[in-house]
Amino acid sequence: MITVEEKTTQGTLVLDAPGLSLPLTFDCGQCFRFEPVPDRPGFFEGVAYGKYLLISADGGKLFLSGPPMEDAALWTRYFALDRDWEAIRTDVAARSPVLSRAAELAGGIRILRQEPFETLITFILSQCNNIPRIKTLVQRLSEEYGAPIFLPDGRKMYAFPDSAALASVPVGELRALKLGYRAEFVHAAATAAQNGLLERVEKETDTPTAAAYLTAVPGIGEKVAACILLFGFGRLSAFPRDVWIKRAMQHYFPECRDPSVFGPYAGVAQQYLFYWERYQGEGSAKQ
DNA sequence: ACGCAGGTTCGAT
């Protein structure tokens, strides 16, 4: 068990977060609502669980500010600081030479525990879309249907809407927000969430069965279901097969049709591989 | 202009 050191000094909450990389964690395609703060290198800001957060990481610590700051348990859970990431990285790295190298580069990635409903909707939106556009759509939904969050400096941000708010939006309105053919899917998913989908997924201990609950919703296939389980429910064995991973698998594991070779942390291996496939050849990441 | 983007569904083999 990892002990989580916590202390509050001068309005800043400090949590123990050995090895964590904020840039890797927020740029690996799992989360679309945090951005680097302009003119403040190393700082990120965004909204999660309906709360604004300003953060930086240094020397194995995570520094959180932005009201309210009393939520140590919430952010510990969000950043998955209660997991032994060194052990996870070691486990994954031992499974193949490529993973070993990828783990060295991308070992600072943390699989966040994001809000299940936000994750559900976000990854439905992700299909056939690029990251900038996913961000735009998520932002648009939040501004239209989410609760406003007022910042001390006068800015206003928005929580991601809850399922009741989204389920009540007519599909035509979602179309007008440029969700495209995903509008029907979003409506169906919000309705399913209203009917207890996410609670059933949470309670189901067998991850493949939980995935089946999700794929029963139109617009959710195997890949999106895996993303939801991995990023929204912390099921580290969930293994999203996207185009990058298919490429990487073909390249390094041509015979492999079963992600179980990646072990209980297959989803983490997926993130390492994704990073490797995306960035190798781009200068410093080479070899 | 047209093809494509971190997918899914549907209909045809």
Next chain:
DNA sequence: ATCGAACCTGCG
């Protein structure tokens, strides 16, 4: 089971 086409939109 597996294969291709269509689906909204925005970008190059």
